[in-house]
Amino acid sequence: MDYASSVKLLSCQGKFRIELGLKRISKILDLLGNPQDELKYIHVAGTNGKGSVCSVIATILQEAGLKVGLYTSPHIFDYTERIKISGNEISKNDFAEYIEKICNLADEHNIDLTEFEILTAVMFDYFNKQKVEVVVLETGLGGRFDATNVIKTNLCSIITHIDFDHTERLGNSLDKIAFEKAGIIKENCPVFVSEGYEVFKDAADDKNALFVIVPPFEDVTNLSLKGVFQQQNLSLALAAVRFVFPKISENIIQAALKKVKHPYRFQYLKDKNMIVDSAHNPNGAIALRQSLDYYYPDIPRRFIFGCLRNKDFKAMIKSLFQEQDEIYFYHFNYPNSASVEELKTACPYPSEEFKRNLFVSDNSKLTIVCGSFYMLKEVLTILGISHHFFD
Numbered sequence: 001m002d003y004a005s006s007v008k009l010l011s012c013q014g015k016f017r018i019e020l021g022l023k024r025i026s027k028i029l030d031l032l033g034n035p036q037d038e039l040k041y042i043h044v045a046g047t048n049g050k051g052s053v054c055s056v057i058a059t060i061l062q063e064a065g066l067k068v069g070l071y072t073s074p075h076i077f078d079y080t081e082r083i084k085i086s087g088n089e090i091s092k093n094d095f096a097e098y099i100e101k102i103c104n105l106a107d108e109h110n111i112d113l114t115e116f117e118i119l120t121a122v123m124f125d126y127f128n129k130q131k132v133e134v135v136v137l138e139t140g141l142g143g144r145f146d147a148t149n150v151i152k153t154n155l156c157s158i159i160t161h162i163d164f165d166h167t168e169r170l171g172n173s174l175d176k177i178a179f180e181k182a183g184i185i186k187e188n189c190p191v192f193v194s195e196g197y198e199v200f201k202d203a204a205d206d207k208n209a210l211f212v213i214v215p216p217f218e219d220v221t222n223l224s225l226k227g228v229f230q231q232q233n234l235s236l237a238l239a240a241v242r243f244v245f246p247k248i249s250e251n252i253i254q255a256a257l258k259k260v261k262h263p264y265r266f267q268y269l270k271d272k273n274m275i276v277d278s279a280h281n282p283n284g285a286i287a288l289r290q291s292l293d294y295y296y297p298d299i300p301r302r303f304i305f306g307c308l309r310n311k312d313f314k315a316m317i318k319s320l321f322q323e324q325d326e327i328y329f330y331h332f333n334y335p336n337s338a339s340v341e342e343l344k345t346a347c348p349y350p351s352e353e354f355k356r357n358l359f360v361s362d363n364s365k366l367t368i369v370c371g372s373f374y375m376l377k378e379v380l381t382i383l384g385i386s387h388h389f390f391d
Helices: 003-010 023-031 050-063 092-108 115-129 174-184 198-206 230-244 250-257 282-295 313-320 340-346 373-382
Strands: 041-045 068-071 083-085 134-138 156-159 191-193 211-213 267-269 274-276 301-305 326-329 366-370
Touching (some): 003 092, 003 115, 023 092, 023 115, 041 050, 041 174, 050 068, 050 134, 050 230, 068 115, 083 115, 156 174, 156 230, 174 198, 191 198, 191 230, 282 313, 282 366, 301 313, 313 340
Parallel strands (some): 041 134, 041 156, 068 134, 156 191, 191 211, 274 366, 301 366
Antiparallel strands (some): 068 083, 267 274
């Protein structure tokens, strides 16, 4: 199986679904000899910020000389973006080989895996074979029944900011969502949080886990990532690193912060005068607007926005746009993508459909591409922007 074939298999209708639970992933990992039991983890859950926290931690540990596995989702251009060792993506050949191995094994034993479960099994098997020293592990959705939560123990758990997202699966209140995220807290393993939900404390007490609430106090001067929300993320990441790895010096930490890369999160492309941001829920939209107002207060703005229909795009539009903004909406090739008409109806300001032949780039305006992870590749490709812009 080549890489293109593996992608086709992963994106087929039967695999491309969400079905929370640990039974299927446990079965396939058992057949693989339970590689997940051989690894050490920092496990990160949350609504927003978990990817940034993972990237900061992975970069620091790499700078300290450790062989670090990083598992994140989703990807933008290639599936290989999700599985990295010390900053290097799994090769496309290795990716295809592991996908074929996992899928064949699942078929032989009648295990109906989802896309995310296949990828998670690949990650555990690959990292174990590569003798990774520490895995920085981001949950896919929720925590309690997320496939990554098949691990039995970790070096620590981290729970970032909680907000409304995936309410149809995680619950329609912040307490219910926090309860699902608290499912990653493990017996006798410390947990670091940015918010003091009672369910976090209850879960920590029940697991005899050290419970640490981390205020947003760290200096972000050296952090390469931008955005007003990064102080909270950095504070969480550094609290965990300093507790779990107390021998890592401050010089190494500060050197690492200058090297952190987390593409598509308030990332500025200077040559294009463009911000690419993966804000995909109301809280993310508010954070994006705050960051735009802070870093680029006086520059006229042009938005290219698309969103999934099950997101609260009305609230996102309300938070992001102003009357003087130039607004383009885009319907992308993804299940449940909101139509241009739906988005235009929700917007109180004049807007147009985004099309290459109608879109005139003007560097006097700051272009912001945002609204959904899943539209970024399409829009960036139309604009002639490839993966290498983010290296």
